[in-house]
Amino acid sequence: MTAKMTAKFSRLTVLCSKITLTTLILATASPFAFAQGILYPRSDVRIQPFFVKSVRVTTVINDSLAETTVEQTFVNDSSAEQEGTYLFPLPDGATVTSFSLRAGDRVMEAKVLSKEEARAVYESIVRRRKDPALLEYIDRGLFRSSVFPIPAHGERALTLKYAEVLKLDGGLKRFTYPLTTGRFSSRPVVSSSVNVRLRTTSPLKSVYSPTHDVSVRRTSDQEASASWEGTGEIPDRDFLLYFSTSSDDVGLSLITYPTGIEGGYFMLIAAPRFNVPKDKILPKQVVFVLDRTGSMQSNGKIKQAKNTLKYCLDSLNTNDRFNVLTFNESVDFLNRSLMPANHDNVEKAQRFVRDVDASGGTNIDEALKASTGQLKPENGSQKMIVFLTDGLPTVGETNVETILHNVTMMNRGDKVVSTSKTVLRDAAGVGARIFCFGVGYDVNVPFLDRLADETHAQADFVRPEENIESIVSSFYAKISSPILTNVKLEFDGIDAYDIYPKTMPDLFKGGQLMVTGRYRGTAPGTVRLTGSAQGQSAAYKLPNAFGENCARSSLISRIWATRKIGYLLDQIRLKSNQEVIDEVVRLSKEYGIITPYTSYLADDRQDLAVRAASGPAVLGSTTYELDNTRLFRLGEEARREVSDLRLRDEKSSVGAEATGRALNSLGYQNANRAPAGTQGGFGGMAGDRFSGGEGRGGYALDYGRADVMLRKKDNGVSGPADKPAYQQVQDAARVQAVAGRVFYRRNNVWFDNNYPSGQRVIKIQALSDAHFQLLKARPDFGKYAAVGDEVLVSLGKVSVQIGKEGKEKLTEAELKELTAR
Numbered sequence: 073m074t075a076k077m078t079a080k081f082s083r084l085t086v087l088c089s090k091i092t093l094t095t096l097i098l099a100t101a102s103p104f105a106f107a108q109g110i111l112y113p114r115s116d117v118r119i120q121p122f123f124v125k126s127v128r129v130t131t132v133i134n135d136s137l138a139e140t141t142v143e144q145t146f147v148n149d150s151s152a153e154q155e156g157t158y159l160f161p162l163p164d165g166a167t168v169t170s171f172s173l174r175a176g177d178r179v180m181e182a183k184v185l186s187k188e189e190a191r192a193v194y195e196s197i198v199r200r201r202k203d204p205a206l207l208e209y210i211d212r213g214l215f216r217s218s219v220f221p222i223p224a225h226g227e228r229a230l231t232l233k234y235a236e237v238l239k240l241d242g243g244l245k246r247f248t249y250p251l252t253t254g255r256f257s258s259r260p261v262v263s264s265s266v267n268v269r270l271r272t273t274s275p276l277k278s279v280y281s282p283t284h285d286v287s288v289r290r291t292s293d294q295e296a297s298a299s300w301e302g303t304g305e306i307p308d309r310d311f312l313l314y315f316s317t318s319s320d321d322v323g324l325s326l327i328t329y330p331t332g333i334e335g336g337y338f339m340l341i342a343a344p345r346f347n348v349p350k351d352k353i354l355p356k357q358v359v360f361v362l363d364r365t366g367s368m369q370s371n372g373k374i375k376q377a378k379n380t381l382k383y384c385l386d387s388l389n390t391n392d393r394f395n396v397l398t399f400n401e402s403v404d405f406l407n408r409s410l411m412p413a414n415h416d417n418v419e420k421a422q423r424f425v426r427d428v429d430a431s432g433g434t435n436i437d438e439a440l441k442a443s444t445g446q447l448k449p450e451n452g453s454q455k456m457i458v459f460l461t462d463g464l465p466t467v468g469e470t471n472v473e474t475i476l477h478n479v480t481m482m483n484r485g486d487k488v489v490s491t492s493k494t495v496l497r498d499a500a501g502v503g504a505r506i507f508c509f510g511v512g513y514d515v516n517v518p519f520l521d522r523l524a525d526e527t528h529a530q531a532d533f534v535r536p537e538e539n540i541e542s543i544v545s546s547f548y549a550k551i552s553s554p555i556l557t558n559v560k561l562e563f564d565g566i567d568a569y570d571i572y573p574k575t576m577p578d579l580f581k582g583g584q585l586m587v588t589g590r591y592r593g594t595a596p597g598t599v600r601l602t603g604s605a606q607g608q609s610a611a612y613k614l615p616n617a618f619g620e621n622c623a624r625s626s627l628i629s630r631i632w633a634t635r636k637i638g639y640l641l642d643q644i645r646l647k648s649n650q651e652v653i654d655e656v657v658r659l660s661k662e663y664g665i666i667t668p669y670t671s672y673l674a675d676d677r678q679d680l681a682v683r684a685a686s687g688p689a690v691l692g693s694t695t696y697e698l699d700n701t702r703l704f705r706l707g708e709e710a711r712r713e714v715s716d717l718r719l720r721d722e723k724s725s726v727g728a729e730a731t732g733r734a735l736n737s738l739g740y741q742n743a744n745r746a747p748a749g750t751q752g753g754f755g756g757m758a759g760d761r762f763s764g765g766e767g768r769g770g771y772a773l774d775y776g777r778a779d780v781m782l783r784k785k786d787n788g789v790s791g792p793a794d795k796p797a798y799q800q801v802q803d804a805a806r807v808q809a810v811a812g813r814v815f816y817r818r819n820n821v822w823f824d825n826n827y828p829s830g831q832r833v834i835k836i837q838a839l840s841d842a843h844f845q846l847l848k849a850r851p852d853f854g855k856y857a858a859v860g861d862e863v864l865v866s867l868g869k870v871s872v873q874i875g876k877e878g879k880e881k882l883t884e885a886e887l888k889e890l891t892a893r
Contacts, residue, residue: 109160109230111146111219112197121150125227127264129249129311133238134271138247139169142232148222156219158230159193161209161250166236168215173230182217190214191848199839204874208858209250211851242623244278244325249311265301266311276315277323278343278584282627282745283312290346290582309746314623321345321352322556322579324601324614328591329628329812335592337629338568338618342585342601344555353581354554354606355391355453357410357504359443360384363461363511364398368430373511376540377460381425383545384458387552388413393453395446396421399439400432401467410446436461437469437478440506440523444482447504452607454554454578455504459523460544462511464726472519479506479523505529505578507551509544510731512536517730518646528575532738533731553581556603556610561587566597566618572635573741579603586744588632591618626812627746633663634747638740641668645733662825664807664814665747668736746809811855815863821875822859827866834870834890835878838862842882843874849891868892 111122125145132139148154162168162184171182185193190213198206215232222228238245249266266284270276275293286298298313316325322344330336360381368374381396388394393410394417397403406424411417440459447455469475508520508531517533524531532547534540559576561568571589579585596619602611640656643649653669660667808815814825836842838861847854856865862875870889882890 109142109144109158109232111156111158113154113156121148121152121154122146122156122222123149124261125263127261129251129264129266131247131249131266131268132271133245133247133268133315135273136238136240136245137235138238139235140233140249142234143229144231145227145229146219146222147227148224151224153221153223155221158215158217158219160215160232161190162213162215162234163236163248163250164212166213166234168232168234170233171215171217171231173217173219173228180217180220182215185214185216187211187213195844202839204838204861205858207847207854210847210854242326242328242621244314244316244327244623246623247313247315251309251311260304261302263301263303265299267299268297268313270296270298270315272315272317274317275319275323275345277318277320277345278314278316278325278341280314280325280341280584280586280744281312282314282327282339282625282631283309285745286313293346296346312625312627316341316343320612321348322601322612324599324612325623326599326614326617327623327625327628328618329624329626330594331629335567335590335594337590337632338588339628339631340561340585340587340589340599340614342579342587342612344579344581344583346582348553348555348581350389350391352555352605353389353391354557355393356389356456356552356554357447357453358388358392358394358456358458359410359446360394360396361439361443361457361459362396362398362425362428363400363434363439363463364404364428364430364432365400365434365463366431367462367512367514371536373462373540374428374430377511377544378425378428379541380460380544380548382422383541384548384552385418385421385425387548388418389553390414394421396424397439397443397446398428399435399442400430401435403435403438403442405442410448433467434461434463434465435467436465437475440475440479441482444479444504449503451604454557456529456551457504457506458509458544458548459506460509460511460540461515461520463514464516472516475519476522476526503527507547508532509534509540509547511540513728513731514726515731516725517734518725521642521646521734525575528577530577530738531734533734535728535731550583551578551580555579555581556601556605559585559601559603562600562602563591564598564600565593565595567592570632570636572632572639574639588628588635590632593618595619629812630663630665630746630809631743633659634665634740634743637665637667638737638743641733641737641740645737662814664809664816664825666807667740668733808859810859811852813856813865815856815859817860821862821864821873824856824863824865824871827864827871831866832870833864833873834886835873835875836882837878837880838874838876840878840880842879845882845887846872846890849887 113121123146125147126143127145128143130141130143142160146156168184171180173180191210193214193216194206194210198204215234219228219230238247247268251264251266270279272294276290276296279288279290279296279298281298281300284300286300288296288298290296296315300311314325314327316323318324322342325341325343326338327341328336328338362377362381364374368377385394385396390413392413394413395410396406406421411420440457443457443459447457464470465472465475469478504527506523506527507529508524510517510520510531510533512534513536515533520531520533532543534543556579559579561571561576568589568591571587573587576587577585596616599614599617600611601613602609604610637656637659640652640659643652644656656667656669659665660669807817808822815822816825817823836846843857847857853865856863857874862873864871864873867890869892872890879886
């Protein structure tokens with residue numbers, strides 16, 4: 073993920089042991105910070121001369137033994153030769169096995185420091201550099217080495233190797249790498265990568281990172297790899313990877329985040345084995361339906377769509393039956409009924425697809441009735457329709473409600489039609505899944521959404537500039553081998569609620585089902601995953617779940633909140649409701665997640681959640697000063713433009729805005745990583761196609777429109793004129809999520825969102841003896857102290873504020889009050 077660096081800090085910042093997604097252009101000295109290791113100049117110069125050119129992390133995990141190699145290249149950006157000291161905060165229990173620097177035959181002094189020795193080093197650097205960022209690692213060991221002179225504008229490559237034994241955490245093994253070592257960096261790392269190779273004795277099941285968009289590749293039941301790469305980035309969190317093993321066909325894993333006696337949050341991961349026997353893969357009845365209307369000729373869409381079908385046909389399993397239909401005003405069939413997916417029939421289908429031409433109007437009703445009529449109401453097979461269209465219904469039946477009704481009635485079997493919602497069912501449960509792909513902007517987005525949702529499938533949308541083949545082919549690869557259908561979750565001994573997704577998708581070979589929710593109670597319970605396999609019921613059980621030994625992560629709460637926001641955004645898209653918008657705003661503020669309806673702005677009186685749906689009217693014409701760097705003011709005309717545009721877009725079912733909103737809510741709903749810890753955007757948590765505010769699915773830039781730009785001469789706005797009004801406000805915000813807490817910056821102070829107004833506050837002078845007294849008594853406070861120069865943290869019955877003014881020493885009574893649990 074890449075963040076645009078826009079704000080400025082007015083004070084000296086320094087190297088630290090964590091890279092956080094924050095924005096800065098230093099007004100005075102500009103010391104640079106680095107990923108993984110830290111390189112300080114030996115002399116006490118004001119300007120830090122080094123930056124990181126590349127970081128490469130390679131880890132090999134054999135069952136519980138993890139061996140990590142870190143390769144870093146540092147560049148001396150100054151015009152003079154520089155010496156330095158290299159520091160690397162060690163994970164708990166890690167043992168350094170080797171260290172090298174390519175500098176001829178010279179040998180460097182290197183030493184591993186205990187936690188006590190490391191604390192003295194951390195404290196010394198923090199006091200001297202006047203920056204708290206290094207405090208996050210105040211309770212860690214340390215590797216330290218001298219670094220021989222680096223020539224002016226030259227570079228040095230360092231290699232560090234260390235080993236550690238991973239602990240079993242509630243049935244999961246957890247690997248953490250301290251990736252974030254540039255909290256206040258003025259320059260991103262040029263290139264960075266993390267590659268993890270897994271080898272286990274028992275069969276691997278789930279492989280999951282709640283922090284990074286890793287690419288997971290499985291090579292056998294006992295081997296897999298997970299990789300992440302970044303270019304010109306400042307990652308905002310440590311790298312975290314969970315993996316589990318199980319001899320079951322489907323392995324279940326649970327990660328929780330308890331919040332007290334009231335319960336907490338959970339994520340359940342269901343992962344099938346890699347080498348699934350052929351008799352365990354459900355046979356499919358699949359109909360591919362291709363829009364061949366005239367509009368598909370533009371931008372090479374028909375060629376891409378034909379290549380897509382070629383890939384899908386080549387991916388059919390030998391026990392599948394299939395057909396291909398194309399349509400414009402009428403429907404053309406490859407065959408009048410489903411055919412076995414043997415070599416000859418697949419070749420016949422390939423020739424049929426190659427001969428497709430695009431012309432004519434769009435008879436969606438006839439195409440859907442024809443495709444559902446191909447499927448047979450029999451148990452033990454998965455029924456799918458893959459439907460590609462780039463237009464609205466223009467021929468035949470054009471009323472979407474009637475089309476939906478017709479699809480229901482044609483999807484024969486033991487079917488029922490609900491009075492409140494169309495439901496497609498056969499004797500085994502939900503009938504044909506209709507996976508919809510809307511190509512371009514001339515599609516009825518809500519119609520395709522409903523068509524997919526009501527058949528427990530999914531709709532996706534391909535923008536004109538995107539490649540149909542890559543998107544649809546990638547999706548089909550994930551659903552080509554179904555294992556378990558009609559999936560249900562049952563909880564015994566625990567009260568689980570507010571679960572997302574609301575409807576359980578099917579489980580496929582090579583995939584993972586991730587379910588988030590909340591729970592009440594603290595006693596262990598049992599989770600059961602049930603479904604249909606080969607026409608027979610199947611069940612998998614996870615006993616002793618939610619207990620003390622369960623794996624825990626505070627990230628789970630924000631993933632749950634992101635998914636719930638996605639569900640609510642979908643409800644708003646279908647029927648705008650002020651109560652639902654209010655709930656989105658509440659969740660956004662409580663969990664620090666930027667949404668289309670919220671931006672964060674702080675003044676010296678209160679934190680404000682700005683509702684973009686009605687324009688940021690709460691701001692009035694007030695001028696707000698943020699970090700002494702930029703003034704933002706919104707005039708009445710700008711507010712009306714933003715408000716009118718949003719209200720108009722919300723009523724639209726066709727066009728770029730409707731497609732953008734659909735993709736955005738889909739990105740939130742499919743979130744499997746926590747949002748970025750700082751500065752707006754939902755952080756791209758659903759994979760490559762939902763890459764946050766700067767990529768596909770990021771609402772802020774999707775919604776950006778030239779006709780709502782703030783112009784200084786027109787609206788009196790001080791600031792750049794190349795961003796929409798609400799985004800200028802959003803960019804002024806700073807949000808950090810740290811260890812289950814959300815912090816908002818207000819007048820240069822980071823405020824804990826848990827802080828109750830009026831609570832007693834003990835002020836402590838930053839980097840004083842009192843500050844380090846508190847850190848020594850409560851090492852866990854270090855991660856909050858590292859948020860910024862001035863921080864207010866709620867500690868239960870009392871709060872502490874670290875800043876420019878306050879106590880320089882604490883009495884025994886004060887220390888006891890601050891450290892009481």
